[in-house]
Amino acid sequence: MRLLLIHSDGFAFQSKNKVPGAMAEDVPEEQHTIEIKDSVLVVYITVEKKDEQDLDKAIQLAGEEIRNYARELNETRIMVYPYAHLSTDLGGSKNAIKILNGIKELLQGDGFQTFKSPFGWYKAFQLNCIGHPRAESLRSIDVEKAVVVEEKPKRREEDRSKFYILQLNGKLIPYEEFDYKNYPNLKYFMEYEVSGSRVVTEQPPHTKLMKRLEIADYEARADPGHLRWYPKGELIRNILIKYLYDKVIELGAMPIETPVMFGTNHPIIQEHLEKWAERQYLVSSGEKTLFLRFASDFGQFFLLSDQLISYRNLPLRIYELTKYSFRNEQSGEVVGLRRLRAFTMPDLHTLNADVDQAIEEFNNQFSLCSEVMADSQIDYEIAFRVVKEFWDKRKDWILTLIKKVKKPALIEIFPKREAYWIMKFEFNFVDYLGKAAALATVQVDVDMARQYNINFIDEKNEKVHPVILHCSPSGALERIVYAMLEKAYIKQKREKGTPSMPFWLSPIQVRIITISDKHLAYAMKIVEALEKEQIRVDLDDRGETVGKKMREAGMNWIPYVVVIGDQEVESTTLTIRIRETGENNVQMTLEKFIEHINQNFKPNVRLSLPKPFRLLSTYPKFS
The missing domain is CATH 3.30.930.10 (Bira Bifunctional Protein; Domain 2)
Known part of the structure; x- marks a missing residue:
């Protein structure tokens, strides 16, 4: 399908005669003549053979593209106009009528005041292009690939980069x-x-x-x-x-x-809007048109x-x-x-x-x-x-x-x-x-x-x-x-490694796991000592098995997991799993562990963890 979109100051058409060889759409007499005095987005549409592969998808893609473009222009009126001159690979009349009417109905459902000229008729029309930087656009829709492309003039060979x-x-x-x-x-x-x-x-x-x-x-x-x-x-x-x-x-x-937005009447901004028109978000403020900056x-x-x-x-x-x-x-x-x-x-x-x-x-x-x-x-x-x-x-x-x-x-x-x-x-x-x-x-x-x-x-x-x-x-x-995230996935799938994020950017840098509730008081002292160093740490205080806690820490890519049990409490030595190296049961005192982290905290940019994430038993979940 091909779309020629023109923002017009008014629009009018009148049906003349049926097109030989086409299925002329049978509509009430009043729909053969329309005059719109206000601004309107006129959409000339050529339905192609490949659109017949999936009529619903063709309607959806075209409707979404027209809707977005109209909203970009702050336009509430849309004219759907069958137009057979944008392609030589024309679809059948019956399916073209279904697609065009489907587009009209979809846009009406989105709250637009939508008009349509009848298919299969020669028509006279009057158009008055407004002439702003986004007033005209030619687009093609590939139903098979579900892709919409805004078409632009091709460069000459001698002007192309190499x-x-x-x-x-x-x-x-x-x-x-x-x-x-x-x-x-x-x-x-x-x-x-x-x-x-x-x-x-x-x-x-x-x-x-x-x-x-x-x-x-x-x-x-x-x-x-x-x-x-x-x-x-x-x-x-x-x-x-x-x-x-x-x-x-x-x-x-x-x-x-x-500022995040600017008026469109400054000459420099107008020039930029013309060069990068397809990138713009335009908004209305009273009688003014503003655009949200793209840089x-x-x-x-x-x-x-x-x-x-x-x-x-x-x-x-x-x-x-x-x-x-x-x-x-x-x-x-x-x-x-x-x-x-x-x-x-x-x-x-x-x-x-x-x-x-x-x-x-x-x-x-x-x-x-x-x-x-x-x-x-x-x-x-x-x-x-x-x-x-x-x-x-x-x-x-x-x-x-x-x-x-x-x-x-x-x-x-x-x-x-x-x-x-x-x-x-x-x-x-x-x-x-x-x-x-x-x-x-x-x-x-x-x-x-x-x-x-x-x-x-x-x-x-x-x-x-x-x-x-x-x-x-x-x-x-x-x-x-x-x-x-993509690098971590590549490491896991192609290199069979352990996915992770850089330590300094990991939301949770250390997780403390307790074997039973009697170890919670000691574990909390570890948490407080690490928090004083602005190391982001949480405590898995849930009544789950150690194995499950360890698996979940791995799923969350926690760089260091510290297990606290009777042995750790008695010896004041921590048992640590280090994700980056894959080392398990690394023994360190708390002081050595903090020293180890501080030596590896590069770059040394520290922000504290929000307090609600401190304990997993009261952990807020987001998904």
Whole structure:
């Protein structure tokens, strides 16, 4: 099925004659002429043969897409218009009528005022496209794959980017000729990039793990891609937030906060809406149309454009944690924690006097991103996207960067600059299904300062546009959690290892298990001693067998399990199971155990466990 959606200021049609060879729909006389004076979303629909495989699914997919688009536009009126000119592979008249009427009924059930023109008639119509950035959209629906794609003009061959692999010896090889034998994840990543498809046809494993571990879950009453976070998941995010805050402060950044929504009448915002129209969430406030930001750039750059900045202030770094940023990703791409419509993004922007200073600062931020990946224990593939002119001048410098991470990199070379950046890099995680997700990134921006009129006063007392670095040291925090869960699943399924999370991010770091109730008082002393060190500890005080308690601790990926019985109470020595090494019955005094944990608490970012999680007998369950 193909949909041409046009937001129109009024619409009218009148049936003329039946189409020869088609089944002309028999409708009452008054339905052959309609005039709508108010705004309306007109949906021209071509039903194709492949839609006949599953009529109900075709109706559902089309109805959902039209509904979401109408809500994006804050439009309450929809015109369903049969239109045979968007495809040559037309479905049969009978099934087309069923699908079109089904779409109308579905949209009416969603509360829209819905109109439909009759199928199988030549019609005259009047249309007045409103002309805003989202007023027109062409989409195709693949019923078999349950995928909706918004179609865009194809690039000319000479304008297309080309993919290569840059080896550690400096040799640049076309991606088809590279030997991926020792780099299986790089192969998955390369295939993912070249395919251009971001559609997910099955649920990745982390979606089950995030629920079972009580981290996050889907919220059926919200828009897809907006999740609910349980206390353990929110604890993980808050640890990451504190960790990243400390990292950027150490780098020299200044934290700020800017609005989450903006008006659409500013020229810069209008230009951005046109370029990235498909990403927008639009909302109404009285007579105003507002959009929810998809990045912090708008607020940060408006703020910087209002400042008086000297060359002595450079490099000038500002940092914002956007909770949230919003992108209206296509429904077939939204899945779990990997791709969301509302996400938490740490955004660092740095003003630099020129490209040379930007490169020096880039080196520091590249190292920062590498540290974040290492501390999060996330494996990654590295990609550089670069304009050819910049590549020709700076390829030796780029080679020094991949030598730092000691692995070959994907290089995408663009014949000319198409966006605000001349070079950017990403660390990309490849999940169990072979799908890639960008995490940390740094981008060299040579255009946004001009667009936003951001200036600094140079040594000659003249206004100059700075070069801006865009950096997210981690990427969206939700993707960090996604990557850690997927990595744990890969370790368990492919490597036959024990799944786990990094110790510093584990919601529960130590679990105390008692053999009987008479050991509870002593166990509570252990809990209190660990809590004083801000080690997150809980106590399994239930009347279950030790075996069951141990199994549940394993299911919850608890890094350290301490068993307390008569022997431990009498000897004041703890019996410990260490998940990472698989060691059982490790004997330590409490003091040595605390010393051991503190030595391995890296990075040393500590947040306390919420008190309701202290005792398993009163443990709140979330699912």
